[in-house]
Amino acid sequence: MSVADLQRLVHRATPRVEDVRAPDRTDFIRREHGHLPLREVVDALDALEFSATSFLRQFKEVSVAQEPQQPEFNDEEACVLSEKGRLERYAAKPVAPEKSDDTCVHQLHRLLEGTRVFCPRLPSDIPKGETQAEEWASNPASDWKEVAADEKTKGGNAFKEKNFRRAIDHYTRAIRASPKEAELHTLHSNRSAARMQVAEAEAALADARLCVQLAPSWPKGRFREGTALRQLGRFDEAISAFLHGQRLEPDNKDWEKEVAKTQELHEATPASQVQQLIMHLLPDILATWLRAADAGGVLQLQVNGHLHDLGVCKWRRLREGAQPGKAQIRYAFLEKKGYLANLAANLQSPIEAIAVLDLEGNAIKIPDVSSFFWKPDFASVHIDIKDAKGSMKAILATVPIEDGLKRFIQKPKDPDPPKASIESVLTLQSRSGFPKSYPRYLGFQMFPGDLNFPVIDLLRDAPSKAG
Known part of the structure; x- marks a missing residue:
């Protein structure tokens, strides 16, 4: 992993039109490259052996403006081009005027830098300070x-x-x-x-x-x-x-x-593992959030997996001889009122599948949740995941939502309505974390894998159950 790797990834992610030589070496083929989607960028960073923390640190060194390289032709190639009257060189031009920080790689950097986690606090949120008084002698003795x-x-x-x-x-x-x-x-x-x-x-x-x-x-x-x-x-x-x-x-x-x-x-720290987990899941979190299109709600993920597996880079696990972490994940989008009602009910009568403590073992408090969530231009995300002992713990995070974010997110195809009885599905959900209010949207994912969201759209599938 290096700054040069990131610069190449930025170039790859920059929308452009390229003229490349045809296989017969006598003509050009015009190819258009649009924005890379967020999922592809996240996977590319893992392939380049970056973690969320190393990406954040090294991306600050990436040059804001990058000029594409112009490869040289040898004499034989120049003659072929000359015979065809095509003396133009290889070109890599923007499809349209683009800002220098307008690629998905830049967007991911802003997303991670702007994400806030209630517990444990990310390193950027921890106050720093150390002082040391100067102790040397202003009038030293002769000896x-x-x-x-x-x-x-x-x-x-x-x-x-x-x-x-x-x-x-x-x-x-x-x-x-x-x-x-x-x-x-x-x-x-x-x-x-x-x-x-x-x-x-x-x-x-x-x-x-x-x-x-x-x-x-x-x-x-x-x-x-x-x-x-x-x-x-x-x-x-x-x-x-x-x-x-x-x-x-x-x-x-x-x-x-x-x-x-x-x-x-x-x-290996919980804060970094949370950051890595969020980066892994960001493409799917943002796809579900944008599909719901309701800034007043909460996206709740129930992850049937361990943080110490999913919060570690895939490349590091493979290097250590372990398989990448896998999990079943339930995605549920609830309106604010329904989310708070469910949270209050679960805090009063805890069930094994839902977290009532944060990663440091502190009890979740509704006033803290209310003051942390629902910030303008931020997505409110609640993640329940297993700790090292197998107990469910809660991660509360806010993720910045910028204008123009949609172009980097692959919109998932809406799955067909469930073939099973909607009533039986909703009854099952009421026993696994939604005792007072059903989610407006509900979906599932085998991670890594394709996201199926929403499997249930309450207004579409059970309008009588919608609040």
């Missing part, structure tokens, strides 16, 4: 060099003896004895390492940041910064620090290992 060197030596000895608290004290005395122009970056680096050993990651990060500030071209400062950020769970920032160190020290292969280790830890 500061001897004092600083002695304390640094004692700190190093204490560190070797694994007496990290004492090492911190010695490094602090050395810093406070030295003026700013001294080689303070090594002392802050050493104290950062010692603080990491006593689980003071925020203080270690503050030391690392001062080290980088004092010696921006010293690679070890970036290593200290990255390890502290990783310990704090700030994985994207940690990867950025390691990549900065790699640019300072391109021949050191250890940087690649640190990036890979951090990325894998990142993808």
Whole structure:
């Protein structure tokens, strides 16, 4: 996975007309390429071994404007073209004027960046902050060099003896004895390492940041910064620090290992697994949402599968010798009033198939749901999925809905009305999560696989049951 891969995907996703040579090498064939659909882009990212988190991070580096490459013809090809009077070169022209950020790849980036999850919070929603006061001496003593060197030596000895608290004290005395122009970056680096050993990651990060500030071209400062950020769970920032160190020290292969280790830890967190799950399901979530065309409702997914299976990239599972996650999913669209009525009934009398707790084990509260959902220009999505212990947990998410989104979504063909008795189908639904109000639309999917939505359209199939 690389920025170059993303640039090629953007080019592939850009609407254009291409003139390519015919097999007989004497003529041109005109081919039109429209927008790639969202499902194809999501699958392409997986094939390129991107996760949701790595895509979000690396896409920021993609050039806004890209010029298509113009391949050169050899002399023989030029002669053939000349004989036919076709001296025009290969062309890749937009079908119509397009904005530089108007491909489905850009759209997916905006969708993921704009998605908000109630619990667990995504990394972009977590407040950050660390401060470290400058401790060096403004008026150092005449013997500061001897004092600083002695304390640094004692700190190093204490560190070797694994007496990290004492090492911190010695490094602090050395810093406070030295003026700013001294080689303070090594002392802050050493104290950062010692603080990491006593689980003071925020203080270690503050030391690392001062080290980088004092010696921006010293690679070890970036290593200290990255390890502290990783310990704090700030994985994207940690990867950025390691990549900065790699640019300072391109021949050191250890940087690649640190990036890979951090990325894998990142993808194993519940927040990242939720983000990955949402990216997997986005094409189908948006197809059902746009089909319902009611901003005041809620799309509720009941996923008969585990987050630790479906929230991991398919390519990573295959690399680890596991099969990609599979699940049966029920898609139900309810109006706001019906959704809240069902939620209240399920909270009062829980059933196994419906979640009443979030992923952190906190009870769902209707006032929290009401304040989180129903934002203008956002889809409200409730996902029930199994945790590692097999218990159903709830994910509440809002996904941004932009004008023009429909062109990237493949509209599913409406399935035929169910052949079974509508009454029996609705009775079954009332026992599995819809005790007070039936969904306006109901559909199903074997994931991965085609979405069948809506299998039931209440106004079409059972108008007497519609509220």
